Amino acid sequence: xxxxxxxxxxxxxxxxxxxxxxxxxxxxxxxxxxxxxxxxxxxxxxxxxxxxxxxxxxxxxxxxxxxxxxxxxxxxxxxxxxxxxxxxxxxxxxxxxxxxxxxxxxxxxxx
Amino acid sequence: xxxxxxxxxxxxxxxxxxxxxxxxxxxxxxxxxxxxxxxxxxxxxxxxxxxxxxxxxxxxxxxxxxxxxxxxxxxxxxxxxxxxxxxxxxxxxxxxxxxxxxxxxxxxxxxxxxxxxxx
Numbered sequence: 001x002x003x004x005x006x007x008x009x010x011x012x013x014x015x016x017x018x019x020x021x022x023x024x025x026x027x028x029x030x031x032x033x034x035x036x037x038x039x040x041x042x043x044x045x046x047x048x049x050x051x052x053x054x055x056x057x058x059x060x061x062x063x064x065x066x067x068x069x070x071x072x073x074x075x076x077x078x079x080x081x082x083x084x085x086x087x088x089x090x091x092x093x094x095x096x097x098x099x100x101x102x103x104x105x106x107x108x109x110x111x
Numbered sequence: 112x113x114x115x116x117x118x119x120x121x122x123x124x125x126x127x128x129x130x131x132x133x134x135x136x137x138x139x140x141x142x143x144x145x146x147x148x149x150x151x152x153x154x155x156x157x158x159x160x161x162x163x164x165x166x167x168x169x170x171x172x173x174x175x176x177x178x179x180x181x182x183x184x185x186x187x188x189x190x191x192x193x194x195x196x197x198x199x200x201x202x203x204x205x206x207x208x209x210x211x212x213x214x215x216x217x218x219x220x221x222x223x224x225x226x227x228x229x230x
Contacts, residue, residue, distance in 0.1 A: 043204045043221035097143060097208050099219060101155040
């Protein structure tokens, strides 16, 4: 499975957009990019996923570069409740649907 | 939609006893359920994958006789930690994957976790 690289931590201001980068330079053509987040002492929450096109939902936008070697998760208007560990995961388009969690990015939204 | 519950949310038990944790998908049928373990300040580690009506598949290094998994129905999976010891103290999280029928995307949805403390 392709590995991902994320910055260990980042701060952002409440009300501003938060842009979370993820490198996945060894991604293959049949692998999806998934984003989950985990608020302290809770189970992970699904945010968004994509294959090659940019995606948007009610929580966030996912921008995937044309070569698919990196992506950015955008939280358009960060709130204090968005403080969490954000995980970028590459998952093969296979039947087992396993997710391999790395260290993620600890995002702290400050008032 | 896509709610997964776990029970109990926390449990304290004595060393040598067994503890059962339940994972339920409340509003969808889960073709596959996963069990993870998370130690403090670490990421989630997949322990096993279970499909309804079949034996669980354990990840390398996870003792199948110690962590018994039963997936008896499409909405319930249980993890039993047998003969628990203090080193088994951890945050146990399950996830459930829905099917693709009815417009589902087959994504994994996670439970809130169960904090186990073995004294």
